[in-house]
Amino acid sequence: MDSEVINRRIELLRQEHRDLDSAIDALLSANAVDQLQVARIKKRKLRLKDEIALLEDMLIPDIIA
Template sequence: MDEREILKRLEALRSEHRDLDASIDALLFAASVDQLQIARLKKRKLKLRDEIAELGDQLIPDIIA
């Protein structure tokens, strides 16, 4: 994966992460709270965060000290 593809993927993941955050907030303030659905969304959000971090690390060159 070249840098341009990584940046494109990162933007898509960040967008999905923001959308999940908004969905979780909306569910928390809804009249009927579905805890299972909220837990699933939070789990997906954590996976996205890990993938974002991994792709971000690929953009930073290794520095040999």
């Protein structure tokens, strides 16, 4: 994969991660909090974080010492 494509994908994933933060904040500020929905969003955030880390690792060249 081209580094430009990877960087763009990382930015999109980071934006989605921020959007999920906003969604969690909105749910928690509502009177009726759906804990199951909050848990699902948090799980999605963790998957996004893992995917971002994987893509960032792809950008770092392997250095053979």
